[in-house]
Amino acid sequence: MSKGLEVVDLHVNVHGKKVLKGVTLNVGYGTIHAIMGPNGSGKSTLAYTIMGREGYEVERGDIRLDGESILDLPTEERALKGLFMALQDPPQIPGVRLTTLMIAALNKRQGSSDLTRVRDPKIVRRMYSLAEELGLSRDLLQREINVGFSGGEKKRSELLQALILEPRIIILDEPDSGLDVDGVRKVSEYLVNLKEQGRGVMLITHYARMFKYVKPDMVTVLIDGRVAVQGGPELADLVEERGYAYIRRRYVEGKDSTI
Numbered sequence: 553m554s555k556g557l558e559v560v561d562l563h564v565n566v567h568g569k570k571v572l573k574g575v576t577l578n579v580g581y582g583t584i585h586a587i588m589g590p591n592g593s594g595k596s597t598l599a600y601t602i603m604g605r606e607g608y609e610v611e612r613g614d615i616r617l618d619g620e621s622i623l624d625l626p627t628e629e630r631a632l633k634g635l636f637m638a639l640q641d642p643p644q645i646p647g648v649r650l651t652t653l654m655i656a657a658l659n660k661r662q663g664s665s666d667l668t669r670v671r672d673p674k675i676v677r678r679m680y681s682l683a684e685e686l687g688l689s690r691d692l693l694q695r696e697i698n699v700g701f702s703g704g705e706k707k708r709s710e711l712l713q714a715l716i717l718e719p720r721i722i723i724l725d726e727p728d729s730g731l732d733v734d735g736v737r738k739v740s741e742y743l744v745n746l747k748e749q750g751r752g753v754m755l756i757t758h759y760a761r762m763f764k765y766v767k768p769d770m771v772t773v774l775i776d777g778r779v780a781v782q783g784g785p786e787l788a789d790l791v792e793e794r795g796y797a798y799i800r801r802r803y804v805e806g807k808d809s810t811i
């Protein structure tokens with residue numbers, strides 16, 4: 553049985569448009585797999601499909617966690633199995649505080665029907681201390697989710713949720729966008745920690761700037777909904793130096809498979 557997340561020959565339609573046209577990749581535990589690709593290449597679609605978001609229709613292929621297909625499971629059950637996604641553009645959730653959401657998610661995972669009661673005061677302390685390390689104030693934790701948060705605060709709060717929920721596989725959709733230099737370094741440090749704890753990290757980005765601090769174990773470049781090329785960290789350097797037009801010419805049109 554294969555451990556971790558496996559995406560096998562995935563074909564996905566979104567609102568009648570074919571967006572993914574055969575994507576195969578694995579995210580093993582204790583590894584960081586970077587997904588790169590130009591705008592519109594299907595990176596977010598891949599992440600949403602893995603999470604089972606409504607409207608993302610799998611036409612062919614499979615998504616497996618530890619060897620078992622999760623395609624038939626609703627998003628909530630995928631989350632309970634240990635999948636977490638930090639969104640590229642997290643929505644506002646008026647009326648719900650960040651702390652309330654995290655406590656509800658933790659309680660739900662522990663099988664509790666009371667989603668609001670704090671079962672372990674240590675968790676709240678951990679929430680506050682992690683928030684402080686991430687540069688988020690206590691006051692922000694008590695605010696309505698993402699309402700009036702700056703771009704960087706949204707990104708940091710997504711990471712905070714991931715750290716509190718301790719998922720087995722964490723998917724981050726452009727966690728660096730909107731972050732200042734210190735934020736990029738900080739987020740990178742946490743990603744390395746997550747990897748060292750044995751979690752699988754799928755890191756979506758179109759820039760290699762995070763790779764100064766986080767060395768990916770695997771890099772997959774998506775172009776037009778297909779895997780253009782897969783390789784090690786050197787592939788990220790190639791993307792940074794030569795750009796996606798070059799990758800497309802060499803690997804998609806030239807059918808070259810060596811990096």
Ligand SMILES: Nc1ncnc2c1ncn2[C@@H]1O[C@H](COP(=O)(O)OP(=O)(O)OP(=O)(O)O)[C@@H](O)[C@H]1O
Pocket residue numbers: 566567569571589590591592593594595596597598640758
């Ligand atoms: N709900 C939708 N309706 C119609 N087309 C969609 C929808 N969602 C995605 N698409 C299309 O699918 C393609 C892939 O989009 P996706 O958001 O996955 O790209 P991406 O690689 O994440 O890009 P970016 O780097 O800009 O975030 C785009 O052409 C997009 O317009």
Ligand SMILES: [Mg+2]
Pocket residue numbers: 595596597640725
């Ligand atoms: Mg995207």
